[in-house]
Amino acid sequence: MDKKKLKEVEKKLLEKKKGLLKEATGRESKREYSKSEVKDFGDSASEAYEDVLLHGLGEHERLLLQKVENALRRVGDGSYGQCHRCRKDISKGRLKAVPWALYCIQCRENMEQESGIV
Numbered sequence: 681m682d683k684k685k686l687k688e689v690e691k692k693l694l695e696k697k698k699g700l701l702k703e704a705t706g707r708e709s710k711r712e713y714s715k716s717e718v719k720d721f722g723d724s725a726s727e728a729y730e731d732v733l734l735h736g737l738g739e740h741e742r743l744l745l746q747k748v749e750n751a752l753r754r755v756g757d758g759s760y761g762q763c764h765r766c767r768k769d770i771s772k773g774r775l776k777a778v779p780w781a782l783y784c785i786q787c788r789e790n791m792e793q794e795s796g797i798v
């Protein structure tokens with residue numbers, strides 16, 4: 681994958697991450713958190729950050745955030761776009777639809793069958 685494409689992907693992933701965090705903090709600030717406690721996200725896993733993620737996001741969103749962060753790491757180390765399981769390239773169409781996809785469609789399907797979650 682060329683650098684320009686990777687930059688685009690990275691931007692998309694960061695936006696997704698920001699959106700998820702915003703949702704989490706938005707919900708949390710309605711509860712007991714003051715904005716100043718949670719404004720400093722960055723890359724640091726501060727306690728406030730962990731807390732917001734724990735309480736502000738549902739399980740599904742938290743998993744999604746993990747995937748997004750994982751994908752961002754993979755953009756960084758150059759393994760982005762490669763299936764985590766079979767090491768083949770994940771199809772472009774799939775990456776476009778799911779930029780944080782860790783597995784190619786084939787592996788995804790196999791795993792779903794194996795785990796019984798279909």
Ligand SMILES: [Zn+2]
Nearest residue numbers: 763766784787
């Ligand atoms: Zn695969």
